[in-house]
Amino acid sequence: MEKPIEGEKKVFMTGNEVVAWAALAAGAEIMYGYPITPQNEIMHYWTRLAPKYGRMFLQTEDELSAGFTTIGGVMGGRRAFTATAGPGNVLMQEPMAMAEMMRLPVVVIIMQRGGPSTGTVIYSQQEVTLTTLGGNGEGFRIVYSTASNQELFDYVIKAFNTAWKYRFPTFVLGDGYQAKMREPLVIYDPEVRGISPVPAEPFLGKPGVPGVDRPPGHYRNTYNTEEELYEVIMGLARAYEAIIPEVVEFEEEAVEGAQLLVMSHGVVSRAAKSAVRALRRDGYPVGYFRPITLRPLPVEVMRRRAKEVRQILVAESAYGQFARLVKEALYGLQVEIVPLFRPGLGINPEDIYSRVQELIKGGEKGAGHIAATHA
Amino acid sequence: MKKPLKIVVAGEGGQGVQAVAEILAEAAYDEGKEVLYIPAFGVEQRGGVSLAYLQVGDEPIPAPKFEKADIVVALSGRAVRRTRQYVGPETIFIYDTHADVQEEELPKEAKRLIPIPGIEVARKELHPRVFNILIMGALIKLTSIVGLEDAKRALEKRLGHRFEKDPSLRELNYRALEKGMALVS
Amino acid sequence: MQGILQPPMPKSWRKETKPHKFCPGCGHGIALKALGQAIDELGLQGIAVFGCDIGCSLLAWDFFDLDTVQTHHGRTIPVMVGLKRARPELICIAYMGDGGGYAIGAQHLVNAATRNEKITAILINNTQYGMTGGQMAPTTLPGQKTETTPYGRDPELTGYPTQGPEMVAAITDERAYVARGTVARPGQLREFFKRALQNQIDGRGFSFVEVISACPTNWRTNAKETWEWVEKLMPTYFRVGELKVPEALRGKGVEAKDEETP
Numbered sequence: 001m002e003k004p005i006e007g008e009k010k011v012f013m014t015g016n017e018v019v020a021w022a023a024l025a026a027g028a029e030i031m032y033g034y035p036i037t038p039q040n041e042i043m044h045y046w047t048r049l050a051p052k053y054g055r056m057f058l059q060t061e062d063e064l065s066a067g068f069t070t071i072g073g074v075m076g077g078r079r080a081f082t083a084t085a086g087p088g089n090v091l092m093q094e095p096m097a098m099a100e101m102m103r104l105p106v107v108v109i110i111m112q113r114g115g116p117s118t119g120t121v122i123y124s125q126q127e128v129t130l131t132t133l134g135g136n137g138e139g140f141r142i143v144y145s146t147a148s149n150q151e152l153f154d155y156v157i158k159a160f161n162t163a164w165k166y167r168f169p170t171f172v173l174g175d176g177y178q179a180k181m182r183e184p185l186v187i188y189d190p191e192v193r194g195i196s197p198v199p200a201e202p203f204l205g206k207p208g209v210p211g212v213d214r215p216p217g218h219y220r221n222t223y224n225t226e227e228e229l230y231e232v233i234m235g236l237a238r239a240y241e242a243i244i245p246e247v248v249e250f251e252e253e254a255v256e257g258a259q260l261l262v263m264s265h266g267v268v269s270r271a272a273k274s275a276v277r278a279l280r281r282d283g284y285p286v287g288y289f290r291p292i293t294l295r296p297l298p299v300e301v302m303r304r305r306a307k308e309v310r311q312i313l314v315a316e317s318a319y320g321q322f323a324r325l326v327k328e329a330l331y332g333l334q335v336e337i338v339p340l341f342r343p344g345l346g347i348n349p350e351d352i353y354s355r356v357q358e359l360i361k362g363g364e365k366g367a368g369h370i371a372a373t374h375a
Numbered sequence: 376m377k378k379p380l381k382i383v384v385a386g387e388g389g390q391g392v393q394a395v396a397e398i399l400a401e402a403a404y405d406e407g408k409e410v411l412y413i414p415a416f417g418v419e420q421r422g423g424v425s426l427a428y429l430q431v432g433d434e435p436i437p438a439p440k441f442e443k444a445d446i447v448v449a450l451s452g453r454a455v456r457r458t459r460q461y462v463g464p465e466t467i468f469i470y471d472t473h474a475d476v477q478e479e480e481l482p483k484e485a486k487r488l489i490p491i492p493g494i495e496v497a498r499k500e501l502h503p504r505v506f507n508i509l510i511m512g513a514l515i516k517l518t519s520i521v522g523l524e525d526a527k528r529a530l531e532k533r534l535g536h537r538f539e540k541d542p543s544l545r546e547l548n549y550r551a552l553e554k555g556m557a558l559v560s
Numbered sequence: 561m562q563g564i565l566q567p568p569m570p571k572s573w574r575k576e577t578k579p580h581k582f583c584p585g586c587g588h589g590i591a592l593k594a595l596g597q598a599i600d601e602l603g604l605q606g607i608a609v610f611g612c613d614i615g616c617s618l619l620a621w622d623f624f625d626l627d628t629v630q631t632h633h634g635r636t637i638p639v640m641v642g643l644k645r646a647r648p649e650l651i652c653i654a655y656m657g658d659g660g661g662y663a664i665g666a667q668h669l670v671n672a673a674t675r676n677e678k679i680t681a682i683l684i685n686n687t688q689y690g691m692t693g694g695q696m697a698p699t700t701l702p703g704q705k706t707e708t709t710p711y712g713r714d715p716e717l718t719g720y721p722t723q724g725p726e727m728v729a730a731i732t733d734e735r736a737y738v739a740r741g742t743v744a745r746p747g748q749l750r751e752f753f754k755r756a757l758q759n760q761i762d763g764r765g766f767s768f769v770e771v772i773s774a775c776p777t778n779w780r781t782n783a784k785e786t787w788e789w790v791e792k793l794m795p796t797y798f799r800v801g802e803l804k805v806p807e808a809l810r811g812k813g814v815e816a817k818d819e820e821t822p
Contacts, residue, residue: 012404030646038416058645061671065638068631072642075629080646098632121418123439148435177439181413182397184404204627204643205650209606211574211625220621220630222614267439274437346440 004053008188015178018149019083019109020045021187022156027197028107029078030056032069036088037121038176039111043083063088067095070106074099075219077202079160083109085176086119089127089134096169097135101221103236105163105170105200109156112175114344123176124344125266128321131171132295138233140240142247143171143295145266150185152178155292157190164198166243173294175317177267177346240296248299249292254280255305258287260356263302264315265290265322268347272315275352284360294322299329306335311359315340315347379409379432380518381441384510385458386450388425391507394533395448396427399511402521402529403431411436424457431520446517447485448510450493452476469513469559489517491558497551505551512555526552570596572605574625581619585786587773588616590743591684592623595653598753599626602761604651609643611636613656613665616690620655634665641668641677651760652679659689662698662722669768673728676735676765680756683724683768685798686775694778698722701797706778721797728768729803735765738804742772744791745800752802755809764806772798 004024013021019042023031031050033043047057060066066082073080084092089110099106112127114120133139142162144155155172163170190196203217210216223229251269254276255261264272269290276288289305291297306312312335316322319341327337340347340355382399386392393414400412408431415426430436443463449455452475459482462468468485470476473494481488491513497506508530515526530548531538538545569575573596582588599608610626612618614633621630631639640652661669661683669681688706689695695708699721703712729738737759741749749771756767772794776786 012401012410032642032645056645058641060638060641061667064635065641065668065671068635068638069642069645071631072639072644073646075639076643076646076650078646080642094632095635098635122416176416177413180416181411181439182400183411183436184409202647204609204629205607205647206627210627211572211605216574216622216625217627218622219628220618221632222618222621222630270435271438346438348438348441350442 016041022153026157026160034066038179039083063091075203081107085111086113093134099169103167111179125317141169145173161198244296250298251290253288255287259285260311261287261309271349274349319343379430381444382429383444384427384448385454392425396429508551509555512552513559516556572599577622583777585776587743594750608651611640613660615657634660637668654681658699680767686773737767739802740770
């Protein structure tokens with residue numbers, strides 16, 4: 001069967017369309033999904049493209065089912081994925097807790113919309129807490145936060161390999177703006193970039209007769225005693241911590257000599273980068289830092305950078321969800337953390353530029369929080 | 376670093392607002408420009424004002440939306456009211472003279488107010504269905520984000536299959552483009 | 561010594577995990593034996609995958625020499641649906657209780673049935689929530705005392721017992737197999753399971769078997785009372801038999817095979 005993408009190709013696409021192409025290019029075999037704005041077009045493109053390449057789709061009755069059928073798919077050894085947003089992401093946390101407990105390599109695309117509740121169908125960065133730490137677990141998952149349609153393509157491909165290599169549920173965290181906006185990017189056959197698929201293997205339905213040729217695969221998420229569970233969780237924790245250095249990703253610019261660092265993630269980091277460049281040009285000692293993995297966070301480099309500056313401006317389209325992760329990462333350091341929170345609303349370069357200008361000119365301290373609350 | 380040109384096009388459903396933004400975006404993209412186009416979408420979109428945000432520049436576009444636009448095109452009374460928030464002292468505000476709008480509802484703070492008789496010209500001299508192409512003509516004249524030939528190429532790309540069947544459609548669309556350009560010169 | 565007198569375990573049972581973990585007198589053991597026999601007779605051990613729910617059914621997570629996954633409460637049907645869609649050659653069995661199938665996971669049962677998902681769902685009806693300590697279930701009988709209906713279930717307040725197979729029969733097309741068996745007639749139950757599995761093997765459609773079962777622990781019944789419930793009382797609310805049999809599966813004398821008693 002022909003490849004979905006031959007070589008490389010410059011295209012002008014919406015983020016949702018990009019996700020469908022990326023999943024195809026990554027060799028995803030089946031998508032399970034339930035309609036919710038703003039991710040619907042991922043399903044629309046997938047259902048149009050998938051049959052041409054022998055891929056499958058199932059529309060489920062809700063996001064619980066979308067998540068659990070995805071689990072069924074990966075347990076059958078297929079590269080399976082789903083996509084959701086907002087209230088759907090809330091329901092998705094139940095299956096993701098099971099995936100976390102059992103280290104199932106599910107891939108989930110999240111297109112954040114406004115919350116809480118039904119919120120808006122449009123945009124936010126308010127699903128950070130849910131996506132990184134949702135469920136009744138410890139957040140043993142990998143979350144990539146993308147900033148552009150190019151990154152959506154790159155990280156959806158990467159997510160399948162990360163999931164199957166490390167066996168932790170893997171999320172690509174986009175948002176409604178990225179879902180619906182059209183911009184130029186290059187799509188490619190992963191092999192031309194030296195990316196080969198990490199093989200998927202079945203958990204259930206392995207070759208041979210269980211009990212005759214091999215022991216049966218018995219998978220559970222329920223344990224009988226506290227001690228039994230404790231051992232399992234500690235095993236998960238050790239496995240998760242061991243992969244952190246390999247998994248973490250970040251982007252930084254102009255951090256040399258910076259007195260103030262603008263920290264952001266996802267689509268807001270575009271505005272942050274643009275603002276920092278303008279501020280630098282105008283003589284302000286400002287740096288740009290953006291974690292790409294929100295879970296695990298690149299804590300080591302964040303702490304190193306935080307020690308070099310006096311202030312960190314955290315800009316996010318949420319009321320402090322990302323900032324909480326930052327504060328935890330920087331716990332104990334004497335750097336001032338200043339918020340620029342616009343829940344459910346986009347952030348433009350001008351917003352960041354003027355806030356940084358105020359902070360540096362005014363030497364303002366008042367609005368910030370000290371990370372080292374117990375210092 | 377030059378900031379991208381920020382455009383809002385707004386109108387009633389069926390006026391072809393999204394098509395204008397999309398064709399322009401395609402044309403600019405084909406010219407190798409950095410482009411970001413995003414439609415407004417919300418739960419009241421069906422039956423509401425249709426809004427398109429378009430940015431074109433030489434460097435990556437920093438944010439999908441923006442506070443103030445360089446150019447706002449409002450094609451109905453509701454669109455005039457809905458787009459007011461994007462108008463600042465640097466904004467060129469284009470509105471259709473047939474829009475159901477009170478004088479005091481027009482954004483006086485705009486750098487320039489440009490009334491154009493688009494609906495009327497399309498109806499009387501062209502065909503109502505090329506109204507949006509006429510508006511596109513006005514936009515490329517004002518912005519120079521793409522040239523006339525680029526716009527024609529983009530139209531060909533999008534509507535070529537229809538032009539094949541009925542070559543007079545091509546001519547009609549080209550005339551609409553040129554007419555639109557003439558309306559703002 | 562005891563083993564000599566016992567009928568042999570089904571081949572597909574995992575010997576290492578026996579004796580099993582269910583309470584004395586529980587109906588799960590009988591149902592799982594009938595299922596094991598059906599799997600053996602159809603030769604499915606190499607291709608059958610067993611999914612079990614939360615509630616007492618989770619105790620079956622290591623019961624069979626089958627690849628098995630224990631899922632969340634009510635979510636066994638979607639996990640098995642996802643697996644079946646991804647691996648159509650596998651025979652996927654979703655095993656759950658009445659709470660999982662008719663309450664928290666009802667949407668999955670209804671939608672898997674209407675989509676004619678080619679899996680086999682087995683639901684154990686013991687009229688209450690066993691694992692959590694005996695609360696009212698959708699299947700609780702009118703007047704039955706449970707921990708959340710201490711004065712007896714009042715149909716005015718909480719309705720009548722869910723008619724699960726009747727509902728599934730009503731919403732499926734002619735490709736579905738739907739039956740209600742009972743642990744009081746394990747031979748018949750085994751045949752129901754075989755037909756339900758055959759329907760999946762044939763790639764025809766959804767199959768659903770409810771099993772009338774016993775919970776002496778929470779019913780607080782002795783052996784005699786327990787069997788009166790299962791054999792006499794419950795069938796007055798839940799009619800035993802096949803509700804929907806695709807044409808191709810018809811014609812076998814299921815009733816005739818029911819010579820065994822538990």
